[in-house]
Amino acid sequence: MSDLILRNCRVRGESQPVDIAITGAFIDAIAPNLPQQGVREIDCSGKLVTPPFVESHIHLDSVLAAGQPRFNESGTLFEGIQIWGERKPSLTHEDVQQRALAALKLMAAHGCLYVRTHVDVTEPRLIALDALLELREQVRDWMTLQIVAFPQDGMYSRKDNEALLEEAMRRGADVVGGIPHYELTREDGVRSVQHAFDLAERYDRLIDIHCDEVDDDQSRFVEVIVAEAIKRGHGERVAASHTTAFGSYNDSYAYKLLGFIRRSNVNFIANPLINITLQGRMDTYPKRRGLTRIKELWQQGANVSLGQDCIYDPWYIFGTGSMIGVAHMTVHVSQMTGLQEIDACFDMISVNGAKSLQIQDYGLKVGNPANIVVLDAPDAFSALRYQTIPLYTIARGRVIASNTPAQMQVDIS
Ligand SMILES: [Zn+2]
Incomplete structure (x- = not known):
């Protein structure tokens, strides 16, 4: 029985x-x-x-906070950052937990039981981090939650941020984050990637870096992540998130990079719902899609998985918790309409996500x-x-x- x-x-x-x-x-x-x-x-x-589906990239600290204190009317990244800056001082432990739990329930009802969330650890009180670390334990019997310590404002842009990141690792974050393209200089960006690798080795954690989430074709930190992964030899424990500038690189550089990526085993995480709306905002026409090369990465054998990034927050006004919706969008914006390609998009919200998150019993x-x-x-x-x-x-x-x-x-x- x-x-x-x-x-x-x-x-x-x-x-x-x-x-x-x-x-x-x-x-x-x-x-x-x-x-x-x-x-x-x-x-x-x-x-x-x-x-179950796997959500490879979301920010649970900001979910379900659209309109607080006002809506993002321009739809730009910068207005989103400004609005979030106004909201951050009023964050409380209960506020973060309630919104995050509501989003996790929504995702579970849509068949998603593995979630990797980034949490901003440049907020000096680390309120959201503590709230999500506690929530991770509370939901453990129905949801696997991984927490990325994410230095939203940059590791080196303010003097306390590097220490806050390490404090987050000490408190129990599962993954080291980064945002090299948003550091003050290229050199700081390179240093931030190397530091993320050092921390991951010291605390035995995974790595997931917000990387090149801009339309600037000169934003080239994927190559730094890939180089570190090749030299240190644990690329399967590393993820590069967003990488939207990859869509703007010249083909000669992009195809050279694809060869290195293959050697590195680094996972790629794309967020098509948000990036198709957020990127290309400075363009007139032709207007770029602002997405990483999902199809070419897949064709080269790289592990690609998908995230929502946002649900009803200052950057993205829609969002239902459905990973099927994310895969549906990917078919469109990556032009993956062949039958095998559609099947691959289903992999990206399931088995590939489990690989990105290093889930062993999936x-x-x-x-x-x-x-x-x-x-x-x-x-x-x-x-x-x-x-x-x-x-x-x-x-x-x-x-x-x-x-x-x-x-x-x-x-x-
Ligand atoms: Zn993100």
């Missing part, structure tokens, strides 16, 4: 439907027509059953935690085409969210 059995599940890579049996918090069998009974059984009717396998999503679609293509909402989200063997799909009726004879 199992606690829960999902019957008739379509699983990517399997030629025929399977049943999945769960006991306690773990998967204990996967096979067609399992003979055992379950205390509870769900008939999945041939729908796609997948491991996937539908016997012995793994029973983290499972049942989608209202027969396959990944249809899930993206219809931007499906999951029927069930199961975390550690427990059904924690369900949705009833809307019924469309057409009465035209």
